Amino acid sequence: MTNHYRNTISIVYHLLFCISITSSSPPSLIRQFSDDFNTNLQQEEGAEPNTIIEEAHYLHRPQEISSRDYKVSASSAVTGLRHSRPSTYSLKIESFNTLLNAERYESRPFPVGEYNWTLVVYPNGNKKDKGSGYLSLYVTIDKSTLVDAHQEVYTDLRFYIFNKNERQYLTIQDTDVWRFDVFKTMWGFSKVLPVDTFKDTKNGYLYDGDHCEFGVDVTIPSPFKMSELFSITEKLDNPRFTWTIRGFSMLFKEYYYSDVFSIGGRSWNIKVYPSGYHTGEGKDLSMYLSLNMNEKLRPNEKIYVRAKLRVLNQRQFDNKETQVNYWYFTPGAACGLHEFISLSDLKDSSKGFLVNDVLMVQAVMEVISSTKYSPS
Template identity: 40%
Template sequence: MGSSGSSCSSCSSPVSSIKQSWREHPASSYSLKINKFSQLENHTAFSDHKYQSRLFSSGGYNWKLIVYPRGNVNDNGSGFISMYVELDSTSLTESSPTTEVFAELRFFVYNKKENKYFTIQDVEVKRFNALNMVRGLLKVLPYETFINPENGYIFEGGQCEFGVDVIVPPPLTNWEIVSFDEKLLSSPKFSWTVKNFSGLNEYVYKSDIFTMGGRKWGLMLYPKGDTRATGKFLSVFLHLADSETLKPDEKIFIQVHVRVLNPLGSCHVEKKLNSWYEKSNWALGWCNFFSLDEIRKAYLDKEDSLKVEAEFKVVSAIKYSTSI
């Protein structure tokens, strides 16, 4: 009777985090060279079948390299070379208030035949703390593969070499936290009444400076349009106040609705601005905000005033490190 099975194109086997490779460069944290591997095996028979190196320093902490020549039986590593590193317990107390250490581990076994180092690592960074002082790999190489001189790991009468890289990332010093303030003020609107609109002769007019989202802003209005508006459209821009000086690489995101109000209370002209301000003194907006003919027909009140309104929905804020 044949066996039955099923397959699914959306299903896949879990990707192993164990990666193997070869490299010419030896271990950078610690190297353990054995003159006669058989003697190491005999020695470890009286020390829980493992050899522990002397302490070595890496990343500001002290460690030991642990090798099980015939595998860590208690970790289901029988029949393999098992390798671990152990964090020295005094490293945690001496580095108070640190209570845990993160480290990337790479284990090496020298191969004389290839004249390279067999490299194996779990690409997941390991967490060391009071409850987990020892981390490593239980199946580095099959024992029979390692012990056969023809494979190159044992050479010149029993010599071999193990090594490890313990890579401890430095503390985080560069960071930023971006927040988008959607709860600005109870009245997140700024209103500007431009009087005697029909008689305005200046090229551009600026509103009073106002504060929204912890930043100072202003509106700019071109009553006859800026140079790109061909004299037929009103131009309106929102600018950062001169006192707002952005630091290098600093930027502000805003979401604001700008309106020209109809005196009758309906049919307001509205445009939405969703943009990043990336430089000081930036002005963003619209060259062709609205037809000047339409404004003269229906958007000036009895006193020849034009009312412009900016309603802020979002203003971003960034907290960042000061290491630069």
């Protein structure tokens, strides 16, 4: 009886304990775990909680970007001298040494595209960008001219420093474009020139006492609207065309065309002058590969062709051939030789080119180009 009483008391005690647990708010328990976990994660990453949003969402502090923080190598910077002045903005300073007491100088805003920009000079270097002891040059974009928080502006920048000794501008630019957005509003170079080099009047950057000139070109490249794709076809279907000319001795016209043949998506003819043309007139056979007159070419379109022209030997001796490498710009254009084969060799029956008054000529197309234009 006593044992039964003790067991009953134990069961009641456990039931009361379970009821007390289930009476606690499940969201409260889950929320506490989530908050503790995210708070620890947030503290590890150095972020601060967003007090506007209760459910443990956090915002990271935006950092001001200057020189390329994602490039380790400085090899992408290109320097040089040029006579041309800055095309976007020029900044002339008549008292540079006095400016050394200031951290930086900012020009007035100037427009490029739909945005406002500012040229920034650090006379002693931008220490936050590891530029201490150097002259630092940057460009900033006005955030208010960006349409939305996700907008990105890709820009080419070229910075200028006038050198009076050379009567030219020292320029520095990057081989890549710079990406500006609301979080990255300042880009440039932290180490343009050592300050000591710049201040030494013997070097020509400071002149007429304490004068100097800086400048910048800000260019916003626009996506191309026109393009072309040039390709070469080397494996052509049925690349060979043979023209059998019967009664050669009875040909009295100045020139003759073969039937039209199509290779590489274009129409062609072989053109023959039986008694020669130009320097071959009266002594040689002249032969050419001609783009058919009915071919349609777009303005400025051209076709590159590599082919062989042959006079076939009908007695198993060597053929007479020449290589054709030519750009065709207009329908009817032709390429070949004025002096393809001498008429004396051609008419010598022992040499096998003209047999029973039959002449066989051939074109073998090796390469034909094509170009696709956009817009077409």
